[in-house]
Amino acid sequence: MKPVDRIPRIVIVGGGVAGLLLATRLGRKLGRRRKAEVLLIDRGPTHIWKPMLHTFAAGTWNIFQQQVQYLAHARTNSFEFMPGSIQAIDASRKTIVLDDLVINGTLVAKEREIAFDQLVLAHGSHANDFNTPGVPDHCHFIDGQQEADAFNAQLRAVVARGFLNRQNIDIAIVGGGATGVELAAELSRLVELATAYGGQVSARKYLRITLLESSQRLLAAFPANVAASATRQLQALGVSVRQGVRVVRADAQGFVLEDGTRVDSDLKVWAAGIQASGVGGETLQRNRAGQVIVTPELSVDGVPGIYAIGDCSSLTPEGAERPLPATAQVANQQAQHLAKHLPDHVLHGRPIPAFEFRDMGSLVSLSHYNAFGTLGRLGFFDGTFIQGKFAQFSHAYLYRRHQFLLHGPLRASALWLADRANALVQPKIRIS
Numbered sequence: 001m002k003p004v005d006r007i008p009r010i011v012i013v014g015g016g017v018a019g020l021l022l023a024t025r026l027g028r029k030l031g032r033r034r035k036a037e038v039l040l041i042d043r044g045p046t047h048i049w050k051p052m053l054h055t056f057a058a059g060t061w062n063i064f065q066q067q068v069q070y071l072a073h074a075r076t077n078s079f080e081f082m083p084g085s086i087q088a089i090d091a092s093r094k095t096i097v098l099d100d101l102v103i104n105g106t107l108v109a110k111e112r113e114i115a116f117d118q119l120v121l122a123h124g125s126h127a128n129d130f131n132t133p134g135v136p137d138h139c140h141f142i143d144g145q146q147e148a149d150a151f152n153a154q155l156r157a158v159v160a161r162g163f164l165n166r167q168n169i170d171i172a173i174v175g176g177g178a179t180g181v182e183l184a185a186e187l188s189r190l191v192e193l194a195t196a197y198g199g200q201v202s203a204r205k206y207l208r209i210t211l212l213e214s215s216q217r218l219l220a221a222f223p224a225n226v227a228a229s230a231t232r233q234l235q236a237l238g239v240s241v242r243q244g245v246r247v248v249r250a251d252a253q254g255f256v257l258e259d260g261t262r263v264d265s266d267l268k269v270w271a272a273g274i275q276a277s278g279v280g281g282e283t284l285q286r287n288r289a290g291q292v293i294v295t296p297e298l299s300v301d302g303v304p305g306i307y308a309i310g311d312c313s314s315l316t317p318e319g320a321e322r323p324l325p326a327t328a329q330v331a332n333q334q335a336q337h338l339a340k341h342l343p344d345h346v347l348h349g350r351p352i353p354a355f356e357f358r359d360m361g362s363l364v365s366l367s368h369y370n371a372f373g374t375l376g377r378l379g380f381f382d383g384t385f386i387q388g389k390f391a392q393f394s395h396a397y398l399y400r401r402h403q404f405l406l407h408g409p410l411r412a413s414a415l416w417l418a419d420r421a422n423a424l425v426q427p428k429i430r431i432s
């Protein structure tokens, strides 16, 4: 039986695009007035806006200036933060188990059990290597801050070697989705900017980027005109775009394709597909990509009190043929939906209404060179193709809006101003 004085506990696992927004909103609505305890759990200490991960990987934007410290943010928004990685869910006992917490080689906390009344899974996804031999051992993944940092360290070494020895910088990226396309453009920009530090050697002629995609076109989830424009722009930057090629193996020297030919490279990146990590002890229904299948109310069918949002979930809207894509836009809207309706459900037992996705369009940004996209259902503008400065502005706006929702107008404006000031006084790329 519940103790009478105990307030409900909402546990959110994963402080990404969806999870941090939800925790922030629920903290302000429920935590501040002690109507419910809101607990956010993440395996890392800081949040970043994942759609800009490729800029951190390329070193064209400073990751340290864009992090949100969970502990500090939790304090100002009336929720609790606990570092930890989810290991198992026991739906019948309403508990989750967190792994041993090890920080810099020190065991900080032993395996722990956390009770919940409501559990929201928002632990995202990572690239899917489809069990391709050699990929885990030889490829970089751009899935999180640590991976982006590891890639950047090696990138700086390879670029420096190219400059000093006047030798080719070979980079191969597998996966022509938004991550692969945006990363290829950002790497081109990095090398262009690096010329300023390389004794005026024009490194562009040494850079050879190959983008490998198994389907017949890049950006399969985007409209065809967006994909065609992005492909032309990449080719104009000198990127070798190879579509309809399947990688069957990776080794220390590069990739082996289905037809037996090779693409050799110094740096290999795997950015194809997505996969959500399973959690032990659970009986949640998942699809082939490991995403939890949810009902229109975003809850896990047959398991009361458990929800899944963002990339780790899969929702096929009524009448649709395919599930919603794994994008920041979907993650954001799902978080806002639960933030609006979960309080009434928790406090007054009101049912959560069905989530309706509003397609606001799709955008892909090719560094400072260009951006392409379509406007979503905005009445007159339905599906309009956009490019250039307006598309670049719209892409940048998505991040600023995320900051606005997390921090409010004053802090978000201060952060924007700080970025402008930093851009004036700091090098444009990470050089050490």
Ligand SMILES: Cc1cc2nc3c(=O)[nH]c(=O)nc-3n(C[C@H](O)[C@H](O)[C@H](O)COP(=O)(O)OP(=O)(O)OC[C@H]3O[C@@H](n4cnc5c(N)ncnc54)[C@H](O)[C@@H]3O)c2cc1C
Binding pocket: 013, 014, 015, 016, 017, 018, 019, 041, 042, 043, 044, 047, 049, 050, 051, 052, 053, 054, 084, 085, 086, 087, 122, 123, 124, 125, 142, 143, 144, 178, 179, 182, 277, 309, 310, 311, 312, 326, 327, 328, 329, 330, 331, 363, 364, 365
């Ligand atoms: C390079 C790149 C570019 C992209 N560009 C775009 C774009 O232009 N537009 C767009 O809409 N989308 C883009 N995306 C996709 C977008 O980033 C995701 O759809 C979005 O981040 C999903 O949000 P989420 O909250 O579900 O997961 P995430 O934002 O990935 O957050 C998941 C959180 O869960 C935590 N976590 C993971 N496992 C555990 C665990 N076991 N225990 C505890 N915590 C855990 C992680 O640390 C992380 O903080 C891009 C993705 C990448 C990688």
